[in-house]
Amino acid sequence: MNIEETNTKHDKAMEFATLAFLAEQRGETDDASRLYREAYELEKLVADKLIPTDIEPSRSVILRSAASLAIDCGEYREAEKLIATALAGDPPKTIADQLRDLIVQVVAQLRQPVGD
Numbered sequence: 001m002n003i004e005e006t007n008t009k010h011d012k013a014m015e016f017a018t019l020a021f022l023a024e025q026r027g028e029t030d031d032a033s034r035l036y037r038e039a040y041e042l043e044k045l046v047a048d049k050l051i052p053t054d055i056e057p058s059r060s061v062i063l064r065s066a067a068s069l070a071i072d073c074g075e076y077r078e079a080e081k082l083i084a085t086a087l088a089g090d091p092p093k094t095i096a097d098q099l100r101d102l103i104v105q106v107v108a109q110l111r112q113p114v115g116d
Contacts, residue, residue, distance in 0.1 A: 040072065063086035067080075067086070
């Protein structure tokens, strides 16, 4: 795993997420959706590199970030998988609590009837 490349991808993902948030605040939903998707895809690449490691808290922080971005993209099942993967590791208590908060959001979305 190339740490420099991983950090660069994470930084770029966070840049896209910030731009997406700002676009969302301006009511530019199409731009926000596109930017959240780009942020998610980059952060998922970083997460995939960290999954087989035990580098904590980095592993669980990145997985939490990728899950949050998946939620922003409406990818609730992917978010659920990322959260479960993070919790299956050894996240610090604070991060584990944040992951549990995210899973509550995800479960609420997954339980909605199709079409809602």
